[in-house]
Structure formats: structure tokens, C-alpha cells
Amino acid sequence: MKTLTDRLSTSADQLPRRAGGRAKSRPTLRTIAAETGLAVTTVSRALALDPQIKASTRALVRAAADRLGYVPDRAAQRLRTGRTRVVQLVLNLDHEFLGFTHELIGGLTEALTGTGYSVTIFPDILGSDRLSSVRRIVEARLGDGVIFNRTEPFDPRVRYLLEQEFPFVSHGRTEFSTPHPSVDYDxxxxxxxxxxxxxxxxxxxxxxxxxxxxxxxxxxxxxxxxxxxxxxxxxxxxxxxxxxxxxxxxxxxxxxxxxxxxxxxxxxxxxxxxxxxxxxxxxxxxxxxxxxxxxxxxxxxxxxxxxxxxxxxxxxEDLRLAGRTMGEMLLRAMEGEDASRLQVLHQPLVEF
Amino acid sequence: MKTLTDRLSTSADQLPRRAGGRAKSRPTLRTIAAETGLAVTTVSRALALDPQIKASTRALVRAAADRLGYVPDRAAQRLRTGRTRVVQLVLNLDHEFLGFTHELIGGLTEALTGTGYSVTIFPDILGSDRLSSVRRIVEARLGDGVIFNRTEPFDPRVRYLLEQEFPFVSHGRTEFSTPHPSVDYDxxxxxxxxxxxxxxxxxxxxxxxxxxxxxxxxxxxxxxxxxxxxxxxxxxxxxxxxxxxxxxxxxxxxxxxxxxxxxxxxxxxxxxxxxxxxxxxxxxxxxxxxxxxxxxxxxxxxxxxxxxxxxxxxxxEDLRLAGRTMGEMLLRAMEGEDASRLQVLHQPLVEF
DNA sequence: ACGAATTATTGAAACGTTACAATATGGCCT
DNA sequence: AGGCCATATTGTAACGTTTCAATAATTCGT
Missing domain, CATH: 3.40.50.2300 (Response regulator)
Incomplete structure (x- = not known):
């Protein structure tokens, strides 16, 4: 025990910790390029499994990346591609008493695990304009897609997101005649x-x-x-x-x-x-x-x-299933699948 | 009603929607610079309220930014500064039955609202290495700080994060002799x-x-x-x-x-x-x-x-308070405040 | 009215990645 | 051996921001 805590305190006393942690530079594509003698572009494409790159080269690059502990910089990818790889979940967190938010989130993350997408919680300020949260997300490109609940029959968020052609799935369907992705319970x-x-x-x-x-x-x-x-x-x-x-x-x-x-x-x-x-x-x-x-x-x-x-x-009412379904459907919506195929109505499971 | 739905369907039929929505370019610092005749640098600093910039110039820039609907690109900021402005909440979402996750999240977002930080859910894969989630977050710089629960007396995550000097707050205290930010219930x-x-x-x-x-x-x-x-x-x-x-x-x-x-x-x-x-x-x-x-x-x-x-x-046990406290403490931890001042023990509220 | 000190603004570079167009390498046919 | 295609690799530029060092504009003391 002594050794452990000693090691802890000595290493922790080094420098005043700053936001984001230490500055030790992580390996980048350039590092791998230098290491393998290839061009940065080649490395990038090799890691993206571009078939244009010779298989042996791909393996070489992959190996070097693993050896160096390379992990791509999301910020750079995001800046370059314009895709955030984030799904925004708009939630009202004030009002719940026995909320089953965790089921919804659980299902959602289940569907998104392994896809490279992560779930960010966007707290919906109750009482404010219904639209403001969603507008904020779209305007600041806070995500590639959005999911929300407490849907209204003519929900302004649905109208707005359709107009903006921004991918979304609503928990609850609407009365709009234009189809849009939604998951609902009957x-x-x-x-x-x-x-x-x-x-x-x-x-x-x-x-x-x-x-x-x-x-x-x-x-x-x-x-x-x-x-x-x-x-x-x-x-x-x-x-x-x-x-x-x-x-x-x-x-x-x-x-x-x-x-x-x-x-x-x-x-x-x-x-x-x-x-x-x-x-x-x-x-x-x-x-x-x-x-x-x-x-x-x-x-x-x-x-x-x-x-x-x-x-x-x-x-x-299986909210985990609802969350998972919404996740799966949002993925498909983001890939451009037609909204008419993205409407699900779950049936009650009767226990008597 | 006809008009509304008509407008919807016509605007929605335009082009096959792609991930991330339309490509209509948003205003950038350069746009504002061109608009005001100032340099990009000046605009940047004006918006950051740098006192170096003359007050009148700041106002001018602010006005132009508002007029154009400018909203900074997080990805670019992130790439440049290395700060993600994200707090990762590591949660196990499998196991809960009556989970009060939403209370924790609610408190956390409450504390973070208006600070520019957002909360991302990192699903903790149960059964896998305890450390893997946190390591992933640190190595891929998925956030500026991390919060987790289900803390163990000698939690390897605490040790790792201290070693990495990565800001965090644990829900639950440990037996380590080195102090670290934690919120616990007595x-x-x-x-x-x-x-x-x-x-x-x-x-x-x-x-x-x-x-x-x-x-x-x-x-x-x-x-x-x-x-x-x-x-x-x-x-x-x-x-x-x-x-x-x-x-x-x-x-x-x-x-x-x-x-x-x-x-x-x-x-x-x-x-x-x-x-x-x-x-x-x-x-x-x-x-x-x-x-x-x-x-x-x-x-x-x-x-x-x-x-x-x-x-x-x-x-x-007020979990919303716990969440809020953790949020506030993480903010302070990210600003470099000493861990010894970031330890809170909430007392039971007795009702009899 | 002149240089010195202060204040205000600017240019260039960089963060790490991907996209495009261009070049290099090799195999194959005549 | 020369030319031509297909395959494999590369250089350059750009995404939008911040930072550093440098320049321009203003104030001030004398």
C-alpha cells in the first residue's frame, strides 16, 4: 500500500494540473508517416481502409499505428469533414419523478455503440421556446442528428428540422402529413x-x-x-x-x-x-x-x-427498446434513408 | 393546415438529405472580418472580450456577429485549443432497475449550463476492464474532464486519472491517501x-x-x-x-x-x-x-x-444535489483548484 | 514637434485531418 | 524497348480557430 500511495503522491505533485490534463503530445498521422516513411495522405487512407492502398501497406500502417498508440483526433476530423459524430438527446430533466431516462439512454447508447457516435445530453429548458434547443443544435452544428421526446401533434421542432433537412427521430408521432422518423408506443x-x-x-x-x-x-x-x-x-x-x-x-x-x-x-x-x-x-x-x-x-x-x-x-412499455429503435433509425436517417420507412409503432405487451 | 403540410412536403422533397443536413455555409470569423473591414485576429479577440481591443471595436464586431448569426465552430476551437468543452459521464446503463440517473444528469447539467460545457454519456461496458472506459476518454481526449460512480476503495480509475493528471470527480470516495475530487453521501x-x-x-x-x-x-x-x-x-x-x-x-x-x-x-x-x-x-x-x-x-x-x-x-439522498455538486467541483478541478478542497460528504436528511 | 512609451490592430503559422489533383511505380502488350 | 493502362502513392490546400510576434496608430512628456 505504501508504495502505491507514494507513487500516487509523487506523480501528482509534479505540476499544477491544467484543464485537459498534461501536454504530452499524442502521436498523429504525421508521426506514423515519419515512422513508416510514407506520406501522411497514404497513412490516412490506409487507416480508413481505402482499397486504393495496397493491402500490405495497410497492414504496415495499422501495425505502426497500434504500436504508437495512435488514436485519431476527433476535433480535426470534425473540422475537416463537418461531421460531429455526435447525437444530441434533447431531454427535459426538471420534471421527472420516477423518470426512466436511463432506459431511453441505455437503449440509445446500445444502438450507437461501435458506430463511432456518442450521445450528448442537451438539457431542454422548460418554459422557454420549444424550438430553441433544437435550433441551437442545428445552428451550432452540435450534432449530426437529434432525438427528442414529449412530441406535440404539430410540434414546431418537427417542422423546423424537416425544413432544415436535419436528421432526427422523435419519440412520439405527429399529425403532420409529411412523414418523418418517429418511434411511438401505441x-x-x-x-x-x-x-x-x-x-x-x-x-x-x-x-x-x-x-x-x-x-x-x-x-x-x-x-x-x-x-x-x-x-x-x-x-x-x-x-x-x-x-x-x-x-x-x-x-x-x-x-x-x-x-x-x-x-x-x-x-x-x-x-x-x-x-x-x-x-x-x-x-x-x-x-x-x-x-x-x-x-x-x-x-x-x-x-x-x-x-x-x-x-x-x-x-x-419498453423504453429501452424505444431508445434502441430510435438510435438505429437515426443512423439510417443520417445515411439518407427515406423517412417513410422510419416510422415505428410499438405495441403494448399485455401481461394478463 | 393544408398550407402548412404543403410547405413541409415541398421543402422536404428538394434533395435527398445527407448526414449533417444541408451544406449552406455558415458565417465564420472571416465573414465578419470582411464585413467589418477588420482582421480575423481582431474579430476573434473582440468576441473573446480581449481588453486589448478597443471597446468601440468590440461593440462593432459583436453587432456584426449578431447580425450575421455567427456562432463559433466548436471543432475549430477544439482543434486549436485542445479543449473539448465536454464532460464525460461514465455510466453503467445495463443494471439499473429504478435508476435515478436522470437526477444525477439533471444536477450535472444544471451546474454546467451556461459554462459552455456539455455532458456526454459514456456507456460503461460492464464486465470489461474497469479502466477501459476512462482510459479511452483520456487517450482519445474525448473530454476535458470525467465523472463516474460506483467507486471502489482502491479504484484503478482514480489512480490512473491522478497519474494522468486528468480532471475528474468520483461519486464515492476512496481509501487512497492522495486526496482527489469526490462527492459522497455519508x-x-x-x-x-x-x-x-x-x-x-x-x-x-x-x-x-x-x-x-x-x-x-x-x-x-x-x-x-x-x-x-x-x-x-x-x-x-x-x-x-x-x-x-x-x-x-x-x-x-x-x-x-x-x-x-x-x-x-x-x-x-x-x-x-x-x-x-x-x-x-x-x-x-x-x-x-x-x-x-x-x-x-x-x-x-x-x-x-x-x-x-x-x-x-x-x-x-439527494442525487440531484450530488450531480450539481460534482459538476461545480469538476469545473473547479479543471481550473486547477487543489483536490484537497474538492471533497464533499453529503449528510443524510433524516425525516423522522 | 519629436522620439518613447503605450495602445490597438494585424499577418503568419499552426492544430490534425481529409479531398483533390497530380505524380510515380509497375505490368502488359505490341 | 517504347508506350499505355491500371495500380499505388504523394503534395498541396483547406476546414475555422487561436496564438505569437510584429506592425501600425495613438498618446504623452518634454
Whole structure:
């Protein structure tokens, strides 16, 4: 141990560390060129596996590069080619409570691993102009492509990016007639199936808490729920005092109050974990028991409901899959593939 | 609507979009120089607010830049200065179940907003060499600084980064004698307080599920729990069949089995939400009731337990604060501030 | 009004890479 | 052996910025 820490402190005491670390120069193409006696151009092309370069030369260069520990300078490549090799992920990081951002990011990086692209987080300033983040990315060429969520039916970002011909994939589809790359979850199907499930359990006064009305998926959920309820002749209440962006305390308080009324709902659809958990808590607080006087069907993106008692019916939305799909599609979009082939709608995975 | 979508489709049909979007050239320093009749150098320095440049000239340049919509080319700056203006966040994205990655990222971006730095996610390949990610970042100069978590007592990454004099902040402190920037949560205090709380409730056979033994905070938790239990003359069981990285199903199954034995624990400490929820589920499944035959104290990073019934005692670990602190400290580290001043230990926020 | 000191601006070079056009090398045919 | 193609390699320029050293413009003391 002594030796280790000694070595540490001596080497760390050398010079006041500056940003970016030490200045020891890394090998460049020129270094390899000098080493092999070839021209810089040849080395560059050899490393790019240009078939124009003789195979033996390529091997020679490759060997020298490895021996010297050469690693290309992204900044120089970027300056020269104009490609950043960066994918910008526009995220709102304020509002999440049980966010599954990490699933989305996980899937995205999974798709991008080995492609040379990296993922940069672009924090979306809530409340500011919807467009500003994306515009910033395009204007400063902060990436070769962009991914965002919380899509609106006529999202200005979609319009802008189409106009700019800038590659992107939206999480959530729009109402634009021009096709654009998007990955979405069939929330309409989810709502329909949830309603049908509750009806099958004999429930007649349903309730669903929706996302803020401006988001695309709020519409889909509404359509699905309302249509299915109507078809079966039951009611489906949609509170407008609360939505999925309301605080959990607010949601719970409202639900508690609602459940204390005589015409209380007997079936609740939880879109997302927080909403469903708030419903379960409110139900418990009201002295009711899920499965007896009331039922809950929820969408889940994690295994959380496996740990909840009592257990409820759930459908899965695989956000990791969504992230991975978006990554794969963005790659294809950046290669110029037609947008009409880059539209995916994932179906709910029903678990009951 | 017609007009909008028409405009979209016509503009989108123009040319096959290529990676990075259109080629319309952006204004550069040269453009501004030509526009103002000044030299490129002057423009550069004016925009950098160099006091050497006359104030009136600075204003002139600023105006021209704004008028033309100039935005500096990061790649060129990067190539010239060697600074990437990127912070790499090394994250393992495989393993999380209820991950609060978004809190960490949120805090980090909060601290970095307006500084010109952006956060890039570097996916840590689990199972591979611990060092490889960080080495990659340093060698390819993928960032000016790096942040990582899941720190080990003698984490090789810390040693390497100190040797390389590369700025970093670790989430979790180490046992190295050389100081280095780190942000940690006082898990020892958490464990101690949790044990004391359970003892105050009359519990005598405690149990705590720890993280995998190789992580720093596993040690801290162990010390805190064991010492407090010993001081009070109660037992504190530490299962080694399961740990915090075990699957929730595994954890729950083991706990269920354990709770069915005659010498079952009467107090459980939940380090992290999943572990606590698994405990609660197992307790419920065993026909026991928290608050009656058994108690649970948990650490929480979200409001999730506000939605759980029955309610349990919790202490808060603010991961957003941790992220923000790490961001602020990394900025200072990159400016050369001494590591001894960049060590923070956040205390548990006790809620009972 | 003149040189000296200060202030303000400039030119040239460089960061490391890739793209283009040009040259060198070799093989093959007549 | 000369000429011609195909193959393999090279030199030069450029991407947009910052830095260094040098020049131009201004102020000041005398």
C-alpha cells in the first residue's frame, strides 16, 4: 500500500494540473508517416481502409499505428469533414419523478455503440421556446442528428428540422402529413385494452389521468379510452384538475377526494408508474381495496409493480427498446434513408 | 393546415438529405472580418472580450456577429485549443432497475449550463476492464474532464486519472491517501442512524442488504451498521447470498424465505428503493405488517415512498444535489483548484 | 514637434485531418 | 524497348480557430 500511495503522491505533485490534463503530445498521422516513411495522405487512407492502398501497406500502417498508440483526433476530423459524430438527446430533466431516462439512454447508447457516435445530453429548458434547443443544435452544428421526446401533434421542432433537412427521430408521432422518423408506443391500444380489461372485471365508472393535453400521446390515450368506453356503454372520466405532470401529492390528494364521493370511479387506468402508485395510495387511504371495490390497470416501464402489494394488471412499455429503435433509425436517417420507412409503432405487451 | 403540410412536403422533397443536413455555409470569423473591414485576429479577440481591443471595436464586431448569426465552430476551437468543452459521464446503463440517473444528469447539467460545457454519456461496458472506459476518454481526449460512480476503495480509475493528471470527480470516495475530487453521501451515518432508529422502536434482530462488496459505499454501510448494532448490543445480519445488484425477484425470494424462519429479523434497513420495496413486498407476502412485527427504514432518492402504503421511515439522498455538486467541483478541478478542497460528504436528511 | 512609451490592430503559422489533383511505380502488350 | 493502362502513392490546400510576434496608430512628456 505504501508504495502505491507514494507513487500516487509523487506523480501528482509534479505540476499544477491544467484543464485537459498534461501536454504530452499524442502521436498523429504525421508521426506514423515519419515512422513508416510514407506520406501522411497514404497513412490516412490506409487507416480508413481505402482499397486504393495496397493491402500490405495497410497492414504496415495499422501495425505502426497500434504500436504508437495512435488514436485519431476527433476535433480535426470534425473540422475537416463537418461531421460531429455526435447525437444530441434533447431531454427535459426538471420534471421527472420516477423518470426512466436511463432506459431511453441505455437503449440509445446500445444502438450507437461501435458506430463511432456518442450521445450528448442537451438539457431542454422548460418554459422557454420549444424550438430553441433544437435550433441551437442545428445552428451550432452540435450534432449530426437529434432525438427528442414529449412530441406535440404539430410540434414546431418537427417542422423546423424537416425544413432544415436535419436528421432526427422523435419519440412520439405527429399529425403532420409529411412523414418523418418517429418511434411511438401505441397508447391508443393501451387505453383501449385497459378499458376493456376493467370492463371485463365488471367495472363501469372508469377514470384515466392524462398527460398535458398538448402532447401527442395525450390525444391517443383519450381516443382509445373514450372510444372503448363508449363502445361498451360505460363512462370514462378524464379529470382536468390534474394530469401526468402534476405533483404526486397533488394527484393523490385529488384522487383521495374523488374517491370519497358517492359516484366514485370503480376502475382507474394508470398511465405511467407514478400515476398508478398515486391511485393505489389514494385507494388505500380511502379504505378501499384494489381487486375488491375497485381495480387498477397500469402501464409500466419497469419491474416496480412486481414489488407492489396488492398486485395489479399491467402492460409494458419498453423504453429501452424505444431508445434502441430510435438510435438505429437515426443512423439510417443520417445515411439518407427515406423517412417513410422510419416510422415505428410499438405495441403494448399485455401481461394478463 | 393544408398550407402548412404543403410547405413541409415541398421543402422536404428538394434533395435527398445527407448526414449533417444541408451544406449552406455558415458565417465564420472571416465573414465578419470582411464585413467589418477588420482582421480575423481582431474579430476573434473582440468576441473573446480581449481588453486589448478597443471597446468601440468590440461593440462593432459583436453587432456584426449578431447580425450575421455567427456562432463559433466548436471543432475549430477544439482543434486549436485542445479543449473539448465536454464532460464525460461514465455510466453503467445495463443494471439499473429504478435508476435515478436522470437526477444525477439533471444536477450535472444544471451546474454546467451556461459554462459552455456539455455532458456526454459514456456507456460503461460492464464486465470489461474497469479502466477501459476512462482510459479511452483520456487517450482519445474525448473530454476535458470525467465523472463516474460506483467507486471502489482502491479504484484503478482514480489512480490512473491522478497519474494522468486528468480532471475528474468520483461519486464515492476512496481509501487512497492522495486526496482527489469526490462527492459522497455519508452512508456510514445513514446506516448508523437507521440502526439506532430501529433500536429505538424496540427492534433487536436487524438485517441490511449491502451493495456488492467491492464498492466503497458497501464498506461504509457495513461499518456504520455493525458499529451501531454492536454498541447497542443487538445483531445486524448481512446476507451474502444477495446484494443490491441482485435482481428484485431474487432479493424478494430470499427475503421471503428468511422471514419464514423462526429467528427472522424484526428490522430491515433498505439501502435504496428497490431493496426496501422488495423487503416490504416480502414482508407483506409473509403475512407480516410493517410497524407491527417488523420495521423498515430506507434510504430514498425520490418521493416514491410517499406513494407506498404503509409508510415507512426514510432518509433522503439527494442525487440531484450530488450531480450539481460534482459538476461545480469538476469545473473547479479543471481550473486547477487543489483536490484537497474538492471533497464533499453529503449528510443524510433524516425525516423522522 | 519629436522620439518613447503605450495602445490597438494585424499577418503568419499552426492544430490534425481529409479531398483533390497530380505524380510515380509497375505490368502488359505490341 | 517504347508506350499505355491500371495500380499505388504523394503534395498541396483547406476546414475555422487561436496564438505569437510584429506592425501600425495613438498618446504623452518634454
Amino acid at each position: 397508447n391508443e391500444a393501451f387505453a383501449r385494452i385497459a378499458v376493456e380489461r376493467l370492463i371485463a372485471k365488471g367495472r363501469k365508472r372508469l377514470l384515466i389521468v392524462l398527460p398535458p393535453a398538448n402532447f401527442s400521446f395525450a390525444q391517443h390515450l383519450r381516443w382509445g379510452a373514450v372510444a372503448a368506453a363508449k363502445a361498451a356503454g360505460v363512462t370514462c372520466e378524464i379529470p382536468d384538475a390534474i394530469n401526468l405532470d402534476s405533483s404526486e401529492a397533488e394527484t393523490m390528494a385529488w384522487l383521495r377526494q374523488r374517491l370519497s364521493q358517492p359516484d366514485r370511479p370503480d376502475g382507474i387506468i394508470g398511465v405511467g408508474e407514478v400515476s398508478a402508485m398515486a391511485a393505489l395510495a389514494a385507494i388505500s387511504d380511502s379504505g378501499l381495496t384494489p381487486g375488491r371495490e375497485i381495480d387498477v390497470v397500469a402501464k409500466r416501464a419497469s419491474a416496480i409493480f412486481d414489488l407492489m402489494r396488492p398486485r395489479i394488471d399491467t402492460m409494458v | 452512508n456510514e451515518a445513514f446506516a448508523r442512524i437507521a440502526v439506532e432508529r430501529l433500536i429505538a422502536k424496540g427492534r433487536k434482530r436487524l438485517l441490511i442488504v449491502l451493495p456488492p462488496a467491492n464498492f466503497s459505499f458497501a464498506q461504509h454501510l457495513r461499518w456504520g451498521a455493525v458499529a451501531a448494532a454492536k454498541a447497542a448490543g443487538v445483531t445486524c445480519e448481512i446476507p451474502d447470498a444477495i446484494n443490491l445488484d441482485s435482481s428484485e425477484a431474487e432479493t424478494m425470494a430470499w427475503l421471503r424465505q428468511r422471514l419464514s424462519q423462526p429467528d427472522r429479523p424484526d428490522g430491515i434497513i433498505g439501502v435504496g428503493e428497490v431493496s426496501a420495496m422488495a423487503a416490504l413486498a416480502a414482508i407483506s407476502d409473509s403475512g407480516l405488517t410493517p410497524g407491527r412485527e417488523i420495521d423498515v427504514v430506507a434510504k430514498r432518492a425520490s418521493a416514491i415512498f410517499d406513494l407506498m402504503r404503509p409508510r415507512i421511515d426514510t432518509m433522503v
